Amino acid sequence: MKKNIAPHITALLAGAGAVLSVVHPGxxxxxxxxxxxxxxxxxxxxITEVVHFVKKHNFQxxxxxxxxxxxxxxxxxxxxxxxxxxxx
Numbered sequence: 001m002k003k004n005i006a007p008h009i010t011a012l013l014a015g016a017g018a019v020l021s022v023v024h025p026g027x028x029x030x031x032x033x034x035x036x037x038x039x040x041x042x043x044x045x046x047i048t049e050v051v052h053f054v055k056k057h058n059f060q061x062x063x064x065x066x067x068x069x070x071x072x073x074x075x076x077x078x079x080x081x082x083x084x085x086x087x088x
Contacts, residue, residue, distance in 0.1 A: 007041075009037075009040060009041055009044065010037070010041050013037050
């Protein structure tokens with residue numbers, strides 16, 4: 001299951017607005033509050049994607065570096081094991 005906080009924030013705030021509407025029939029959510037809620041949801045989604053991209057990029061970079069170092073170690077070990085030609 002992919003974790004993303006934006007839908008949870010949206011659902012909680014929509015539920016709170018619905019409860020307030022039932023409890024207080026004249027209650028209306030101000031347009032400014034609706035804009036702030038939408039902005040918070042978009043920003044949280046954006047931040048989540050940026051963090052995911054950075055972590056994935058770092059993981060891939062580390063994997064490439066590890067592969068390169070393993071190749072170098074294998075080449076050095078093979079060179080050390082190779083027999084030296086006898087002196088004439």
